[in-house]
Amino acid sequence: MTTDTAVIFLFRLVLVLERFGAPFLCASARKHGGFWRYNRHSFIKTGVLTMFCKIASAAALAGCVAGAVAAPHTPVISPNFGMAQYDVVKRDGALSLDGKVDEAVWADVPAISGAFHFPWMTQEAPRTVFKGFSDGQDFYFSFVVRDKQVLAAEQWQDESTVDGEDRVELFFAGAPVDRPGEEGMERYYAIEVDPKGRVHDYSIAYYRQFDGDWSLAGLETKAALTDDGYSVEGKIPLKTLQELHLLRDGLMRTGVFRAEFSPSSGTEPRMEWISWVNPNTPQPDFHVDSAFGVFRFLP
Structure with a gap:
């Protein structure tokens, strides 16, 4: 019983x-x-x-x-267990950010690829490939995106420009975003990179309390258009992730997303949302704890 x-x-x-x-x-x-x-x-x-x-x-x-x-064999399931996991491998290859993702080091880095999908649509999502590695000093990441109609503004007004563009997104958290810790609700952080390498970065308190004035220290990004879409490269100092209490004991809660926008007959583009993890929400929403997986940084 x-x-x-x-x-x-x-x-x-x-x-x-x-x-x-x-x-x-x-x-x-x-x-x-x-x-x-x-x-x-x-x-x-x-x-x-x-x-x-x-x-x-x-x-x-x-x-x-x-x-x-x-009955010691009876499992006790923690909210952190059963989450999607990606291993951030350690590599020593030299990397010069140009957005092309063609350096030799990328060929030897595991990818998140087939897991990307439309959580709120019953159709196949266009190809998205994510890779990440560490050299012991920085966390490098890349996206290769297949997109028949790349939407990117010619003029960058401010960081809100990205709201109407195609983009890739990374969310970082050090703990569940919807549960208070010892000092209350912990903030989590987001970066959104458009097809020209321009960034909208911000911090968030649950639920959807955005601070657009915040910037991720040491973040660098580049992007390039390709024959069938665009690609993005970026790097973040590991020290920054540690000081924000995001990278803890080699683990970091991470959301990996893509905004797939297309022209429409109206004033707003057609907005479709792609995710590594299915958030299982009725409406599109990445700002929930169920949208996160775990990145494990290997020594």
């Missing part, structure tokens, strides 16, 4: 005893000339019944605990 089952059982038992148990005990005592009388109902109900329920509760809960101890 699980703990939840035991609690439900005991709750129902208390209701039955309160309704039928006390009158039965009183009547039985009167019939057999015992000490109690039915006018002692309150004594019986608050005394014997309460004591019985406490004993029964303790016994049942002890049985549940004993059962848990006796």
Whole structure:
């Protein structure tokens, strides 16, 4: 019997005893000339019944605990377990950021590829390839995107320009974004890079409290147009990720996304959203904890 089952059982038992148990005990005592009388109902109900329920509760809960101890193979699932994971390998290859993703080091780095999908649409998503590695000093990342119609503004007004463009996105968190820690809700961070390498970076407090004035220290990005889309390269100092308490014990909660925009007949582009992890939300939303996976930085 699980703990939840035991609690439900005991709750129902208390209701039955309160309704039928006390009158039965009183009547039985009167019939057999015992000490109690039915006018002692309150004594019986608050005394014997309460004591019985406490004993029964303790016994049942002890049985549940004993059962848990006796079955060490029973898994205890943490919210951090079962999440998608990507290994950030360590490489020593030289890399000059130009957005082309054609350096030899990238060929030897594992990719996230087939996992990218439309969580809120039942159709095949255009190809997106993400790779990341560390050289012990910086975290390097790249995207190779297949896109038949690349949307990128000619003029960059400010960081909000990216809102109407194609782009790739990375979200970073050091803990679950929707649960308070010892000092309250922890902030998480986002970078959005358009097909020209321009960046919108910001910090967020749950839920959707954006700080657009924040900038990710040491972030560098470049991008290049390709024959069938665009590609992006970037790097972030590991020191920055550590100082923000994002990279902890070699692990960092990360969301990997893509905004796939296309021209439309209206004033706004057609907006479609691609993700590495399915957030399982009714409407498109990456600002939930279920949208994150885990990056494991290998030594």
